[in-house]
Amino acid sequence: xxxxxxxxxxxxxxxxxxxxxxxxxxxxxxxxxxxxxxxxxxxxxxxxxxxxxxxxxxxxxxxxxxxxxxxxxxxxxxxxxxxxxxxxxxxxxxxxxxxxxxxxxxxxxxxxxxxxxxxxxxxxxxxxxxxxxxxxxxxxxxxxxxxxxxxxxxxxxxxxxxxxxxxxxxxxxxxxxxxxxxxxxxxxxxxxxxxxxxxxxxxxxxxxxxxxxxxxxxxxxxxxxxxxxxxxxxxxxxxxxxxxxxxxxxxxxxxxxxxxxxxxxxxxxxxxxxxxxxxxxxxxxxxxxxxxxxxxxxxxxxxxxxxxxxxxxxxxxxxxxxxxxxxxxxx
Numbered sequence: 001x002x003x004x005x006x007x008x009x010x011x012x013x014x015x016x017x018x019x020x021x022x023x024x025x026x027x028x029x030x031x032x033x034x035x036x037x038x039x040x041x042x043x044x045x046x047x048x049x050x051x052x053x054x055x056x057x058x059x060x061x062x063x064x065x066x067x068x069x070x071x072x073x074x075x076x077x078x079x080x081x082x083x084x085x086x087x088x089x090x091x092x093x094x095x096x097x098x099x100x101x102x103x104x105x106x107x108x109x110x111x112x113x114x115x116x117x118x119x120x121x122x123x124x125x126x127x128x129x130x131x132x133x134x135x136x137x138x139x140x141x142x143x144x145x146x147x148x149x150x151x152x153x154x155x156x157x158x159x160x161x162x163x164x165x166x167x168x169x170x171x172x173x174x175x176x177x178x179x180x181x182x183x184x185x186x187x188x189x190x191x192x193x194x195x196x197x198x199x200x201x202x203x204x205x206x207x208x209x210x211x212x213x214x215x216x217x218x219x220x221x222x223x224x225x226x227x228x229x230x231x232x233x234x235x236x237x238x239x240x241x242x243x244x245x246x247x248x249x250x251x252x253x254x255x256x257x258x259x260x261x262x263x264x265x266x267x268x269x270x271x272x273x274x275x276x277x278x279x280x281x282x283x284x285x286x287x288x289x290x291x292x293x294x295x296x297x298x299x300x301x302x303x304x305x306x307x308x309x310x311x312x313x314x315x316x317x318x319x320x321x322x323x324x325x326x327x328x329x330x331x
Contacts, residue, residue: 030303034302037306049111059072064298102258102283123310128250128292152298154182157183167192184208189214190212227240259283
């Protein structure tokens, strides 16, 4: 493993690694663990730093992940860490990365305990956070009976009275029509006049979707279950599952610190990082995997992205070695 020395100032001791890691992964969710597994099997010295707080931790289970359908996210992450323990090239460390910068031959990252680590390649698997609607009753039901993705949560609320809360006429109509695959009782809640066209209304009514333009004031139900939606006029509507728009925002500032390029905002993500199909960014040597990048957020996609990014890191390290060897032979 890398050697280290310590320097001490009046505040704390800072440990600086004198030999760089081959790759540092920031984030220990599905994407980060997947990348670390591939790198460990490729015998590449890898440090994974995880601060926890993955966005899907509130969910009862992971929907639609082959071999793990319905498994609690925390169990998946714990199993991933156990699998990494079999590979001596990988070190997993709890903590957060507060800063990252490009240096000659790689990058430095600073951890919250003052440690400074050096690496030749860097994978950001930092994820994103959902900005939930400011509506009483949403937060305590998030990831259960209130959700953003019917592919992840629709099965668990199937055949109940369902609703979509969305004031945007384009995305609201799309989401309501999509939700009819899980229930014949779907309502589009526009939370006030939403500017639906006659064609929109005809399309919704033809698909069996009810349109309700009253202002929504609260959600009610026992525990994390949803049973009714309350309106500003004091009346209620039965509802067993609510789909809400929840735009993703970067959880970490590292991408901005490193000068990575961001994609244009979408209804899914406000500031996703622009990447290639293999996860590479506008800064050579920095790769991104998982929800922080452009793409549909899901555990299955994050695992695949982590694997692809790790394979790209191995390729990059090999090319770097070949260039150094060629340079040495010429001199």
